[in-house]
Amino acid sequence: MRHHWLHIKEMYSIVELKGVKFGYRCGYCGNAGGKASYGMWSHTMTVQDYQDLIDRGWRRSGKYVYKPLMNKTCCPQYTIRCHALNFHPSKTHKKTLKKVNRFLSKGEMPVEKHDEGREGEPMESVHEEGVQPPPQDPLKIDHSDVQDISPSPDTDTANSAAPTTPRDDAEKTTAVTPKPGKGADPNRPLCRKAKDLRKERRLQKEQQKQQEAVSSSVNPSPAKSSSNQPKSLEEFITESLPNDPLHRLEVRLVPVSFEDPDFLASYEQSAALYACYQMTVHGDAPYECGESQFKRFLCDSPLEAEMAPDGPDVGYGSFHQQYWLDGRIVAVGVLDILPFCVSSVYLYYHPDFSSLSLGTYSALREIAFTRQLQQQSPKLSFYYLGFYVHSCPKMRYKGQYRPSDLLCPESYTWVPIERCIPRLDISAYSRLNENARAGDAHALKKLGRVLVLHRRTVMPYAAYARKRKGSNDEKEVEQYASLVGQTCAERILLYRA
Template sequence: MAAGGSYSMVEYFGGDGGYRCGYCKHEKGNFSHGMWSHTMTVKDYQDLIDRGWRRSGKYVYKPTMNKTCCPQYTIRCHALNFHPSKTHKKTLKRMNKFLSKGERPVEQNDVGHEGEPMDSMHEGVHPPPQDPLKIDLTDVEDIFTSPDPNTDTKSTTSSTSREDAAPVQADKTSNDAPKPGKGADPSRPLCRKAKDIRKERRLQKEQQKQQATSSIPAPSKSASNQPKLLEEFISEFLPNDPLHRLEFKRFLCDSPLEAESAPDGPDMGYGSFHQQYWLDDRIVAVGVLDILPSCVSSVYLYYHPDFSSLSLGTYTALREIAFTRQLQKQSPKLAYYYLGFYVHSCPKMRYKGQYRPSDLLCPETYVWMPIERCIPRLEISAYSRLNEDAKAGDAHALKDMGRALVLHRRTVMPYAAYTRKRKGSNDEKEVEQYASLVGQTCAERILLYRA
């Protein structure tokens, strides 16, 4: 029974048919199990996402990992140990320059929330696994220009490395074909690629620096030599009177999650929240977050396309990690930031692995594995049992289906009592599939609606 005497209640829809994949666009390659959540406690949802489930609105789905064309692995970042990468630092510096001086960078690739393909919804009870971290709403720009806007969008651009393009030279004074030569001069060294020459020069400079500093004694470690915290990068170089002001506001949003509070929980309580980003009294982005007992889970983000050059996807992800760290001071168990699904088979979705240290969820044992140990396996096969222990199993595997709770005619009862009451019931296979997917613990807490 959940805190406050409330239950989670779901309707299970199965998941045998194939649907269009939003990642590789395979028309029938996407397979997932789904259920409609009429209500959900934060504890039950925490346990479900730790078994590979994910919500899109009130629809909760679980990819059929060994069958779907693009396996989606639940990914979490260790918020307390997170250190921003060079790309993350650049994003924060760009934002701070814009806030302090109004300097807006040119359009460029983003590696935060951006880069995810949109998944189109399909008719029927099995919508495809819409990735929760990103929904592009560039077609609803009028919402942002309304007096009380509440939305935002994401977009990406592509770039080509100059090193990949061979220089082309043309003779503007003659159309004659070049005269045949005598071939390579064996007395001269072979031509070398420019990038190889640059690499060698960098190595030489590094060696010279090491030689120059080898005789200088290393300074003792002090607080000034420690790497900067994420929070320091967020506020770095911001003056007391910046040209622009970025503010944050939070409020509850529609969700199947029941709002809850606990003595050892965060001050704002658990549940689903909109986190608004206001720039000079104008809303520019909105993120939807689920605050759960062990994590902050990013559901999706949308932002105004006029500000895409500020890499708002990356910036808001970093702010959400910092927010997770803030909440952990109030609730010690709340230490992770969930980014939704990591899809290694889709290159545009690999950016989520850059928020490290991070783990992927093993689809067979539901044990978290460091992403560095998972990547080699995923390079070989899109689907992989990530747990390296061959003897490990699912600690919450279904053992007694009869103890699964069902709701029938407004009465809560174990499934065993339901079958005795409903002699000749033919739903045993469906209930067993559902209970296996949610696990024994959740099956004994969540109410499965039976007509």
């Protein structure tokens, strides 16, 4: 009856609780014991279940899936998403794209180190205790007695810590000490405030645009009207690149699978790049970033690869987006492609190219990639940047990718970041949804309907509790179910020994 077990694996996500972790070191503020999170080990997970979990504030590191305890941790971490279709690059973003293109075209390598997008962002629990794989994998057991679930009376059918980039449009001011004199020169025009001058220039520009609009309606000029359209992100990415550039950059999407020939062929080079990055940028010791760590955190994924009729051509699952420069890998973005989004997991790159701002550059490429996937799958329109940490200034750079939303930690609704920042300026932890009546639409209501996997059998928790009379795990299961929400609790299998 092995096919029954395979059927269950394909249908369900399977998780094993690790519970609450209190008092461990925070990678954002450095507090030795201020971090608090809830975690579980995911043996396998469907892309839809993970999509629903990250929309409740969860995130994965390898197969370890965790949720910050927002009102208890020292640096609350808010899930952030960017509306990829409406994204327009800022001046800083455009500068980064031009900088990379100048390097590709002419070999110009900037000396100064600018914005580094995701550099230095702590990878959750990489060096923490308590997140080791379970000693006994519940999937590696005798599968002969597995049963299919059937309705019962208990159930109804139902991601671099970048310094904040200086604003490119900030005005540079120089203090000037006025010389003593007799007052204003009557032969010169009166001094005017810079604010008034800017307002006047803005009005002049608006009048000029109106005149041009009237002129074009009388004598339409296709060339002029097209030039008035703002350039797209994709145009900035390829702008000024000659047909035969000095350096050739190729971006390849490779599924994270040891059965994939492209992934296998590039595995050793990719692992060596990861070690080089971690030791140089993060100061890791060699034993902290060896092949086993690389495989565990950036190659092992609980997500089951999936193809769907309405999904993108590449399918759903975990991928490495490799940046090949002149035939070698110089950067890798680790991505999860989910039903509604591209989720950024991690980025590592060769330190020799740090002045090219590869953190920012890769994020922009990933937004463009999301837009590309959306043309194939209309519902896939968001780019998730992991966590936004307002209490950590060097992590606020994620708020520059706009329009973007933050996830309210109480109602699990999305709120535009502009409305969130004033609240977060006052308190590191805040309910972001201003509507006090807005509640959690997927709050736990029926504990008995939580699905568990016990002795190779899928059953509702109510049936499990009757079988295990005297079991004292109700509070543990209730906490888990409240954090994943009723919908996920009725789909994901909670492993019970």
